[in-house]
Amino acid sequence: MECMGSLIAPLFSADAIAVEGSVSLVDDQILPEEWEYIQGAAPKRRAEFGTARVFARRALAALGVAPEPLLPGVDRAPLWPSGITGSVTHTSDYCAVVARRSPPCRSVGxxxxxxxxxxxxxxxxxxxxxxxxxxxxxxxxxxxxxxxxxxxxxxxxxxxxxxxxxxxxxxxxxxxxxxxxxxxxxxxxxxxxxxxxxxxxxxxxxxxxxxxxxxxxxxxxxxxxxxx
Ligand SMILES: CC(C)(COP(=O)(O)OP(=O)(O)OC[C@H]1O[C@@H](n2cnc3c(N)ncnc32)[C@H](O)[C@@H]1OP(=O)(O)O)[C@@H](O)C(=O)NCCC(=O)NCCS
Missing domain, CATH: 3.90.470.20 (4'-phosphopantetheinyl transferase domain)
Known part of the structure; x- marks a missing residue:
């Protein structure tokens, strides 16, 4: 489903964790706290939201952070765990997530x-x-x-x-x-x-x-x- 960082890794520092791949419907991997923000959404939106959460948890695991919900905050900006900064993007068939420790990184886009x-x-x-x-x-x-x-x-x-x-x-x-x-x-x-x-x-x-x-x-x- 995903490869590690082949498209986006060169855009970031060596200690950034990049996870990317195709968008797929992963309803069974959306955590209960996340469902609140996505229930009633069309399958396409559930797929991009869910894929981003699965990739984010893989990036967090690579940084030694236990799985937790990645909830959207005000204006949809994702609320990363304390000590982590990250960013998400998706197109119709592709999703990518980058995450880094903060510090040393204050923010990524x-x-x-x-x-x-x-x-x-x-x-x-x-x-x-x-x-x-x-x-x-x-x-x-x-x-x-x-x-x-x-x-x-x-x-x-x-x-x-x-x-x-x-x-x-x-x-x-x-x-x-x-x-x-x-x-x-x-x-x-x-x-x-x-x-x-x-x-x-x-x-x-x-x-x-x-x-x-x-x-x-x-x-x-x-x-x-x-x-x-
Ligand atoms: C947030 C925004 C930039 C997303 O860009 P997009 O190309 O439509 O969509 P992408 O797939 O690349 O990114 C979507 C992800 O960005 C993240 N995101 C959403 N709002 C965000 C914000 N305010 N800050 C940081 N990240 C944000 C989310 O993780 C979202 O995915 P998710 O909802 O599945 O978690 C866009 O929707 C938006 O709100 N634009 C208004 C401001 C703007 O574009 N100004 C012009 C540029 S200066």
Whole structure:
């Protein structure tokens, strides 16, 4: 059902635990406390929620943490056990979870997007004017992949910052510089109330298996390099 970290592991530090694989209906592995949040949901949603919980428990086990429910908090953000930070993403057929000890990691963000044709309105929704200038002139499929890369980088950054700020951000609040040759990006925001160590965060991306995948990590100690 899953493989360990082949797509997302390169996005994170060496001590991060990455679990990923296909989405499947695993109702029998959803814990009673978790059912409260998912009962009545369609099978597709139960499958993505349940798969994420199964993968999260495998990641936690690898970190020496006994199985426990991974409950959604306010705005769906998962409530990781004390001393752990993690992030979840799913597409229609794929789910991935990353988890790290905290400290040394203050927060992580992970996102995956299936590459697909995009309408112009999505491009305008996701990108700032500066990002649209960077996209302009690129042929159709390249424009779609790069727009999804901007989208995914913003979603990964959003998940990372939410654990710390609890703030809702709009796509226009975050600007992303993609460094294509380096496989990295910088996500920046000037949104009010975002603390200085979150106004510019560097992440990594991959384009693999028909997906764009982005990961970001924030160390507890900003003077320490991430061990990739
Ligand atoms: C939270 C959000 C980013 C999820 O992104 P998505 O691409 O739709 O879905 P993904 O499959 O990648 O991620 C879903 C998982 O993210 C996690 N998640 C949900 N809300 C979260 C939050 N506020 N903070 C951190 N993680 C969150 C959950 O684990 C969820 O899976 P689960 O419900 O099965 O547990 C999105 O739904 C959202 O709320 N966006 C509003 C803010 C935004 O997008 N701003 C623009 C970017 S700055």
């Amino acid at each position: 992970l996102d995956a997007e299936e590459v697909r044709p995009l309408d112009d309105f999505i491009v305008r929704l996701v990108s700032t004017p500066t990002e649209r200038r960077w996209l302009s002139g690129r042929p159709g499929q390249a424009r779609d992949v790069l727009t999804l890369l901007l989208f995914s980088a913003k979603e990964a950054y959003y998940k990372l910052q939410y654990r710390i700020t609890g703030r809702m951000l709009d796509f226009q609040d975050v600007e992303v510089d993609i460094r294509l040759a380096a496989g990295s990006f910088e996500a920046r925001t000037a949104a009010e109330g975002v603390p200085p160590d979150l106004t510019s965060v560097t992440g990594r991306f991959r384009y693999a298996a028909g997906k764009v995948l982005c990961g970001v990590e924030l160390p507890c100690d900003p003077t320490r390099e991430l061990d990739r």
